[in-house]
Amino acid sequence: MDDQDKDSAEVEATPDMATTPGLPSVAKIELGAPLGWLKRGWSDFTKAPLPCLIYGIVLAGISAFIGWALVFSGAFAWIFVLAGGFFLIAPVLAMGLYEAARQIEKGETPSLGDMAFVRSAFRSDLAYLGLALFLIYLLWTRIAQVVYALSTRTLHKTPAEFLTFMFTDPDGQMMAVTGTVVGAIIALLAYMLVVISAPMMLDKKRDVWTATITSIRAVLDNPMPMLFWALIISVLTAIGIATAFFGLIIVFPLIGLASWHAYRELVPSP
Template sequence: MDEVAPAATTRLPDVSTIGVGAPFRWLAGAFSDFRKAPGPCLIYGAILVAASVGLAVALYYAGALRWLFAAAAGFFLVAPMLAMGLYRAGWMLEKGEKPGIGDILIVKSAFRAELLYLGLALFVIYSIWVEAAHLIYGLSTHKFHKTLPAFVNFMLNEKDGHAMVMTGTLVGGFLAFLAFSVVAVSAPMLLTQKTGVFVAAITSVRTIAANFLPMLVWAFLIVALTLAGIATGFLGLILTFPLIGLASWRAYRDLVPGSSADLA
């Protein structure tokens, strides 16, 4: 389907107030969408998993354990940018069209400069997290844990390891929620509307401010589903990541009610 770019706008759109049960409704709708196009969504998820496993294996055999855990935590920061094809799938399903794998792997709207700026902002937040993770690890121990079992043992069985995990969780959680606030609706908004990155980011923050508790529930569900996927050796992400992406599209459409007229 041809994509027609709407006129540029700098107007801040209205945002909706939602109930605390809305995130569960988004997930239920996402499952319904998934059932309409399971093949392309599973292939999309499998490609993501293959890339994730490849990166994890490379870091492990390179002995870069600190990078391995930093990369796993950083996944939460960059995931919204990896879901562009799923946003498009949600859009097509909303219009009664069935997306093919080509529709969601090649999304022309994702190559806009404004999305590049958003990705750059997330990269900056991720870089801060990586440096913070290294600093927290360095301040927590004078040892260098060369193997994964040694590092896990340090985290679980040593007092300094417990302090490292607690500090890392607090710092990482803050940075993750900061990124979530900026990108919660801005990524799908920039994909479908000719608007600036600042307008999209401000709109995203406004949706968080107007719906703090429901969006906190949504963030928790995203983390829980992602961790469940990672805990299965990444295989669960083949299903959970497409569900999160499709639900995120529904969240955007719910939170920014005037967006339909500007769909690309």
């Protein structure tokens, strides 16, 4: 039995598990559990490096294209909105990585085709989940637009102009604080809805309501470990974006693979 099987067995055997009639059991985890997810995610990455790298290159390339388009079009301020949106929709974009981790868990080697065309992902329930995240993203963009408009009458077209305004002008500082607080609340809502639901729907063929309720329960039953996991995701993604999006080539597959192991530990098989 390898380390991963031992971890799964320990989770399945633990009596410290929250149960709700008609819903899957949710395990209680320790604060350091997210570090174990990262370790297992990296192990999976090394077992299928080429398809994971290509997957990361495609998503990082799309993100970079949109980001640089905003910079060169004079809409640099919206790059922060783009970053916030990335956190919201990334779990749905990672379906191929969940599939890769699932196959590796079964001792198989995933191919790029397996990751690009996940048959079980083509279902209405996942479309509903994606639509919910898209609507939350639209809400976030509208709020960001209002906060920016109320903070200044000047359109800051270059990174230097916007950053100078944000860090040196009192109105800019208030805008940054307000946007961060509101964005964090919206991101937390989306995180609770999707952190477990996306991989769960791929694995168990559960409906969207059961999956999202279980995801919310997983966060509420393990607040500190799940906030720690959210912090890890945020820091790694910020590093990926700060490196002109090149870091996302590694970061995105790593987080996606690790997220599968987060689901497997939080919602163990009967």
